[in-house]
Amino acid sequence: MSAVVHLSGPGRPGPDLGELVARVARGDQDAFSHLYDAVAGPVLGLVRRVLRDPAQSEEVAQEVLFEVWRTAARYRAERGAVMPWVLTIAHRRAVDRVRAAQAAADRDRQAAAAAHAPVFDEVAEQVEGRLEREQVRRCMRVLTELQRESLTLAYYRGFTYPQVAEVLGVPLGTIKTRVRDGLIRLRDCLGVGA
Structure with missing residues (x-):
C-alpha cells in the first residue's frame, strides 16, 4: 500500500x-x-x-x-x-x-x-647525559696526569696537538702518544667497542 x-x-x-x-x-x-x-x-x-x-x-x-x-x-x-x-x-x-x-x-x-610533543623524552635525555658525563669524569680520573691534561686541552678546549705540546712543554710526539694511550684507556673504562 x-x-x-x-x-x-x-x-x-x-x-x-x-x-x-x-x-x-x-x-x-x-x-x-x-x-x-x-x-x-x-x-x-x-x-x-x-x-x-x-x-x-x-x-x-x-x-x-x-x-x-x-x-x-x-x-x-x-x-x-x-x-x-x-x-x-x-x-x-x-x-x-x-x-x-x-x-x-x-x-x-x-x-x-x-x-x-617533543620527539624525545627530555627528562630521560637529560638524565642519560648526566650519567654519561659522570662516567667520563670517573674514567678521566684513571688516566695519568699528562694523559688527562693532554685530552682536556685537545678535546675540551679545542687545542691542536702542537698547541698542547707548547702549553705543557712536552715534545709533540709525546703528546700524540699520551693522547692515543689516554683514549684507549677511556674507551676501555667506558666499555665502548673498538
Whole structure:
C-alpha cells in the first residue's frame, strides 16, 4: 500500500510517492521534480536536526536527493513506504557527515598534539647525559696526569696537538702518544667497542 502525500494547497491530494519513485527509476525527470517537491522539506528538516549547521544541512540534503534519484530502482514498496525510505537515507547521510567531521577534528587534534610533543623524552635525555658525563669524569680520573691534561686541552678546549705540546712543554710526539694511550684507556673504562 502506497502513501498519499498532500501537497500544500487546499484539499489537493499529492501524487502517489511510490508511483513517482517507479517513474524516477525509469529516468522520468518530471516525476523526480514532483518527488523532490514532496520530500525535500522533510529531508532538510531531518538533516538540520542532526547537523545543526544550515549550510552543511543544505549540502547533505542535496546529496540525499541525488542519491534518491540515483537509487530509485532499488526501492521496494514491500519493504516500506517511500517517505521512511528517503528519510532513512537522509539520516544515514547526516550521521556520516557528523562522523566525518568528528574524525577530521580528531585528526587535527592529534596532529596539533604531535606537533607540540617533543620527539624525545627530555627528562630521560637529560638524565642519560648526566650519567654519561659522570662516567667520563670517573674514567678521566684513571688516566695519568699528562694523559688527562693532554685530552682536556685537545678535546675540551679545542687545542691542536702542537698547541698542547707548547702549553705543557712536552715534545709533540709525546703528546700524540699520551693522547692515543689516554683514549684507549677511556674507551676501555667506558666499555665502548673498538
